[in-house]
Amino acid sequence: xxxxxxxxxAVMSQLSPFDVVPWSHNHLARVEQALSGWVGHGAPAGxxxxxxxxxxDGGKRLRPLLVLAAYEAVCSGTPAAEVSGEAALRAxxxxxxxxxxxxxxxxxxxxxxxxxxxxxxTVHVQFGEAQALLAGDALQAFxxxxxxxxxxxxxxxMQATLCRLLxxxxxxxxxxxxxxxxxxxxxxALTEDQLRQMHRLKTGALLQGSVLMGAVxxxxxxxxxxALSEYGAAxxxxxxxxxxxxxxxxxxxxxxxxxxxDAAADKPTYVSxxxxxxxxxxxxxxxxxxxxxxxxxxxxxxxxxxxxxxMVVRRSY
Amino acid sequence: xxxxxxxxxAVMSQLSPFDVVPWSHNHLARVEQALSGWVGHGAPAGxxxxxxxxxxDGGKRLRPLLVLAAYEAVCSGTPAAEVSGEAALRAxxxxxxxxxxxxxxxxxxxxxxxxxxxxxxTVHVQFGEAQALLAGDALQAFxxxxxxxxxxxxxxxMQATLCRLLxxxxxxxxxxxxxxxxxxxxxxALTEDQLRQMHRLKTGALLQGSVLMGAVxxxxxxxxxxALSEYGAAxxxxxxxxxxxxxxxxxxxxxxxxxxxDAAADKPTYVSxxxxxxxxxxxxxxxxxxxxxxxxxxxxxxxxxxxxxxMVVRRSY
Numbered sequence: 241x242x243x244x245x246x247x248x249x250a251v252m253s254q255l256s257p258f259d260v261v262p263w264s265h266n267h268l269a270r271v272e273q274a275l276s277g278w279v280g281h282g283a284p285a286g287x288x289x290x291x292x293x294x295x296x297d298g299g300k301r302l303r304p305l306l307v308l309a310a311y312e313a314v315c316s317g318t319p320a321a322e323v324s325g326e327a328a329l330r331a332x333x334x335x336x337x338x339x340x341x342x343x344x345x346x347x348x349x350x351x352x353x354x355x356x357x358x359x360x361x362t363v364h365v366q367f368g369e370a371q372a373l374l375a376g377d378a379l380q381a382f383x384x385x386x387x388x389x390x391x392x393x394x395x396x397x398m399q400a401t402l403c404r405l406l407x408x409x410x411x412x413x414x415x416x417x418x419x420x421x422x423x424x425x426x427x428x429a430l431t432e433d434q435l436r437q438m439h440r441l442k443t444g445a446l447l448q449g450s451v452l453m454g455a456v457x458x459x460x461x462x463x464x465x466x467a468l469s470e471y472g473a474a475x476x477x478x479x480x481x482x483x484x485x486x487x488x489x490x491x492x493x494x495x496x497x498x499x500x501x502d503a504a505a506d507k508p509t510y511v512s513x514x515x516x517x518x519x520x521x522x523x524x525x526x527x528x529x530x531x532x533x534x535x536x537x538x539x540x541x542x543x544x545x546x547x548x549x550x551m552v553v554r555r556s557y
Numbered sequence: 558x559x560x561x562x563x564x565x566x567a568v569m570s571q572l573s574p575f576d577v578v579p580w581s582h583n584h585l586a587r588v589e590q591a592l593s594g595w596v597g598h599g600a601p602a603g604x605x606x607x608x609x610x611x612x613x614d615g616g617k618r619l620r621p622l623l624v625l626a627a628y629e630a631v632c633s634g635t636p637a638a639e640v641s642g643e644a645a646l647r648a649x650x651x652x653x654x655x656x657x658x659x660x661x662x663x664x665x666x667x668x669x670x671x672x673x674x675x676x677x678x679t680v681h682v683q684f685g686e687a688q689a690l691l692a693g694d695a696l697q698a699f700x701x702x703x704x705x706x707x708x709x710x711x712x713x714x715m716q717a718t719l720c721r722l723l724x725x726x727x728x729x730x731x732x733x734x735x736x737x738x739x740x741x742x743x744x745x746a747l748t749e750d751q752l753r754q755m756h757r758l759k760t761g762a763l764l765q766g767s768v769l770m771g772a773v774x775x776x777x778x779x780x781x782x783x784a785l786s787e788y789g790a791a792x793x794x795x796x797x798x799x800x801x802x803x804x805x806x807x808x809x810x811x812x813x814x815x816x817x818x819d820a821a822a823d824k825p826t827y828v829s830x831x832x833x834x835x836x837x838x839x840x841x842x843x844x845x846x847x848x849x850x851x852x853x854x855x856x857x858x859x860x861x862x863x864x865x866x867x868m869v870v871r872r873s874y
Contacts, residue, residue: 283730283737350666351687368667369667370740373665373690374740376694377694377733378728378737380697380698381729385724403704404706412605412608420604423603
C-alpha cells in the first residue's frame with residue numbers, strides 16, 4: 241500500500257500539469273547509460289563486476305533525478321549551456337555511486353546483515369564480504385573521480401564545489417554520521433528532535449546534497465539556491481518518514497528488501513515515536529513545506545522537483 | 558634488521574648533505590597538528606573517536622612527507638606563495654586520511670583480520686566492526702572535503718586537480734584495485750610482471766599520487782612533473798619490495814603489526830618470487846631509479862625527496 245494519502249487539493253492546484261513518467265523515463269535512460277559506460281571499467285575483473293552489480297539495473301535513482309530536476313529548474317529561466325549539462329549528468333551519477341556504496345556497506349554482516357536488496361542477493365552474498373567492502377570503497381572514490389574530469393569542459397570551480405558538497409553530504413557530518421547515530425540508537429528512546437537529526441544526516445544530507453549539486457550545475461542565484469536547499473531538507477526528511485512508514489505497512493516483496501526490520505532491530509522510527517497516523521500526517525506536512533519552498537524559489541518551472549517530492553511521499557516501495 | 562644494505566657511494570655522492578631528521582620532525586609536527594585540528598570534529602561522538610583513533614598518534618606519515626617534500630622541491634626555484642602552502646598541508650593530510658581508512662578496512666575480519674596495528678588494537682577491535690566500517694568510509698569522504706575548502710584561498714583549479722589525483726590513486730585503478738588483485742592472488746603463482754602490477758596499484762598508486770599532489774601544489778612545470786612522477790613510481794614500488802622483505806626478516810614488535818603474515822596467508826611476494834637476496838638487490842635498483850629521476854627533474858633542491866626514498870628502502874619497520 242502507499243505510505244501516505246494523496247496531497248490536498250490546495251497543494252495540487254499550485255502545480256501546472258506535468259507528467260513525471262516520461263520525464264523520469266528519459267532522464268533515467270541517460271543516467272543508466274552513463275553509469276553503465278563509466279562504472280567498473282579499468283578495474284580488476286572481480287572488483288569491477290562487484291561495482292557494476294552494486295550500481296546497475298536497480299534502484300529508484302531518486303538522487304540522480306533530483307540532481308537533474310534541480311539543474312533543469314535553475315536553467316528553466318536561461319538557455320542551458322552544453323557544458324553544465326555534462327556537469328549535471330556527472331553529478332547525477334556521482335550521488336548515485338555514493339548511495340550505492342552506502343547500501344553495499346550497510347548490508348554487510350557487521351551492519352544490517354541483509355541478504356536481499358532490490359530483489360537480488362546483496363553484494364556481499366554474491367561476491368563475498370571482502371570484495372563488497374572494496375567495491376564500496378572504490379565506488380566512493382569513483383564518485384569524486386567522476387566529478388573531476390580532466391578531459392571535459394566542466395569549469396574547475398564547479399568541479400571543486402561539487403566535490404565539496406558531495407564530501408560533506410557523504411561524510412561524518414552527513415550520511416556516515418547519521419549511520420553512526422543509527423548504530424548507537426538501537427534500543428534507545430530518542431526524542432523527535434534526536435530522531436530528526438539522525439535522519440537529516442543519514443538520508444537527508446545526500447538527498448538535499450543532490451538538489452544542491454543540481455543547483456550548482458545550473459549556476460543558481462543565491463535566493464534560488466537557498467529555496468532549493470529548503471526544498472531539499474523538507475523532501476529529504478519526508479523520504480525518511482515515509483521509509484519508516486513503509487517498513488511497517490509494506491511487505492518484503494513490494495519493498496525489494498526485508499520489511500519490518502526496524503521494529504525487529506528495536507530501532508527508533510517515526511512510527512514508533514508518533515504512531516502510524518501522525519507519521520503519515522507529518523510526511524504530508526513536509527511535502528507541503530517542500531512545495532512552499534519551490535514556490536519561494538522564484539524559478540519559473542519547478543514542476544519536475546514538485547513531482548519528485550510527490551513521488552517520495554506517495555511511493556509504495 | 559634493516560631490509561636492504563646502504564646504497565652505493567655512486568648514489569650517495571649525487572646528494573648534497575641534508576639532515577632529514579629535523580626536516581621530518583618539523584614537518585611531522587605540522588601534519589600532526591593539522592590532522593588533530595581537523596579530524597573527527599563535528600562527527601557523532603563514537604564515530605569521531607574512531608576516526609581520530611585511526612589517524613592520530615601513529616604511523617610513519619610517509620605520504621604526507623612526500624607531499625610536502627615534492628611541494629618544496631618544486632618551490633625551491635621560486636618563492637613559495639602562502640596560498641599553496643595551505644594547499645600542500647591539506648593535500649598532505651588528505652593522503653594520510655586515505656591511507657588510514659585503507660588500514661582500518663584492511664584490518665577488518667573479512668579482509669586481513671588483524672588485531673594489532675602500530676602496536677595498538679586495530680580500530681574494529683577497539684570500536685567494533687560496524688563503527689570501523691563507518692569510520693573508514695567517513696575518513697575517505699573527509700579527505701575530499703579537506704581538499705575543497707570554501708573558506709580558503711586555495712585556487713579552485715588546484716582543488717579540482719588534487720581531488721582528481723587522489724580519487725584515481727585511491728580507487729579501482731589504484732589502491733582499491735590493487736587490494737582486489739591481492740585478494741584474488743592468495744595461493745596463486747604470479748609472474749613478476751603481475752606482482753609488480755598488483756603492487757603498483759595497491760601501494761604504489763597512493764605513494765606516487767602523494768608526490769604528484771605535492772607537485773601540483775607547487776605548480777610544477779611539465780618536465781619536472783614527469784620526472785617526479787617517475788620518482789614516485791620507482792619509490793612506490795621500492796616501498797612494497799621492502800615491505801615484502803620486512804615481513805620475512807623483521808619481528809612483530811619492531812613492525813608494530815603481525816610479521817610473517819604474507820607467507821602464512823600464502824600470498825605472493827617479491828621474496829617468495831625472487832628470493833631474499835634478489836629482492837634486496839631489486840629494492841636497491843629501484844632506489845637508484847628514484848634518484849636518477851630526481852636528477853632529471855631539473856629542480857634545484859630535491860634533497861628531502863632523495864632522503865625519503867633512502868628512508869623507504871633502508872627502514873627496519
